Amino acid sequence: xxxxxxxxxxxxxxxxxxxxxxxxxxxxxxxxxxxxxxxxxxxxxxxxxxxxxxxxxxxxxxxxxxxxxxxxxxxxxxxxxxxxxxxxxxxxxxxxxxxxxxxxxxxxxxxxxxxxxxxxxxxxxxxxxxxxxxxxxxxxxxxxxxxxxxxxxxxxxxxxxxxxxxxxxxxxxxxxxxxxxxxxxxxxxxxxxxxxxxxxxxxxxxxxxxxxxxxxxxxxxxxxxxxxxxxxxxxxxxxxxxxxxxxxxxxxxxxxxxxxxxxxxxxxxxxxxxxxxxxxxxxxxxxxxxxxxxxxxxxxxxxxxxxxxxxxxxxxxxxxxxxxxxxxxxxxxxxxxxxxxxxxxxx
Numbered sequence: 263x264x265x266x267x268x269x270x271x272x273x274x275x276x277x278x279x280x281x282x283x284x285x286x287x288x289x290x291x292x293x294x295x296x297x298x299x300x301x302x303x304x305x306x307x308x309x310x311x312x313x314x315x316x317x318x319x320x321x322x323x324x325x326x327x328x329x330x331x332x333x334x335x336x337x338x339x340x341x342x343x344x345x346x347x348x349x350x351x352x353x354x355x356x357x358x359x360x361x362x363x364x365x366x367x368x369x370x371x372x373x374x375x376x377x378x379x380x381x382x383x384x385x386x387x388x389x390x391x392x393x394x395x396x397x398x399x400x401x402x403x404x405x406x407x408x409x410x411x412x413x414x415x416x417x418x419x420x421x422x423x424x425x426x427x428x429x430x431x432x433x434x435x436x437x438x439x440x441x442x443x444x445x446x447x448x449x450x451x452x453x454x455x456x457x458x459x460x461x462x463x464x465x466x467x468x469x470x471x472x473x474x475x476x477x478x479x480x481x482x483x484x485x486x487x488x489x490x491x492x493x494x495x496x497x498x499x500x501x502x503x504x505x506x507x508x509x510x511x512x513x514x515x516x517x518x519x520x521x522x523x524x525x526x527x528x529x530x531x532x533x534x535x536x537x538x539x540x541x542x543x544x545x546x547x548x549x550x551x552x553x554x555x556x557x558x559x560x561x562x563x564x565x566x567x568x569x570x571x572x573x574x575x576x577x578x579x580x581x582x583x584x585x586x587x588x589x590x591x592x593x594x595x596x597x598x599x600x601x602x603x604x605x606x607x608x609x
Contacts, residue, residue, distance in 0.1 A: 362377040
């Protein structure tokens with residue numbers, strides 16, 4: 263059944279694609295839509311609309327805001343996968359804040375205070391951003407273990423960047439749980455470390471002419487996400503606050519002017535959930551198009567999953583693109599195959 267908010271979402275998207283006149287210097291819209299199939303007669307249509315706004319108050323101080331809307335036609339997912347093969351598919355969201363706060367830039371430093379999510383700053387490198395699977399956007403040792411400010415959720419937080427010529431140090435502190443509502447107990451403006459805990463994340467990134475290198479760690483002091491594959495005793499234990507840590511490192515190395523390799527690894531101290539993750543792939547640049555092949559493995563409590571993606575990104579017009587992708591998943595439940603065709607446009 264098509265909901266009213268889904269219809270509103272499509273109306274806005276139609277206006278974007280129709281080239282409606284929007285004359286705002288620091289305003290932008292990005293619309294992403296994808297059609298999914300499991301090649302067995304089941305299908306899904308997912309839509310994501312994002313609006314960004316920026317306003318400079320002084321030469322170093324500004325306001326930043328971003329809001330998202332998500333709509334899809336199918337309630338459940340096409341595959342019973344642990345890692346989620348689509349990084350835009352979520353339950354329907356009429357309107358939610360992704361960013362809303364003040365940013366102050368001075369010399370090599372940048373400070374932000376307000377509403378924000380992890381996806382704005384971490385795991386956003388060139389090679390990882392090509393793939394449509396969720397694990398390349400944020401490692402499952404974080405997203406599957408903690409109820410943090412991860413798309414489509416956000417929370418009150420602080421972010422600090424220190425930038426040099428070849429290095430960037432970034433550290434952030436968030437409320438321990440992410441939300442996507444404007445009012446009520448689950449408001450995105452809620453900051454309650456006593457009940458929700460705290461989440462901190464730090465990353466050191468290096469850049470050279472031949473590649474990009476990333477390493478970091480995160481601390482979560484709160485109640486981790488219960489692992490559905492755990493036993494009853496583990497589920498009870500998961501209701502108590504505890505301190506857990508996650509480490510990760512990944513590298514993007516150029517093998518030739520048109521070919522790059524991607525390697526990822528992460529480990530978490532959680533007693534149940536995703537304890538380790540590893541992935542690797544190749545990215546090929548052919549003219550204006552980019553293709554990639556990626557294979558990832560995640561080890562959960564009593565379960566595991568292998569996931570493979572083959573994709574190709576094709577620019578269309580000035581600010582649009584078409585991207586087909588094929589996903590193969592094998593896990594403790596069996597797995598399956600899914601294909602998607604993604605289209606995107608920005609104005």
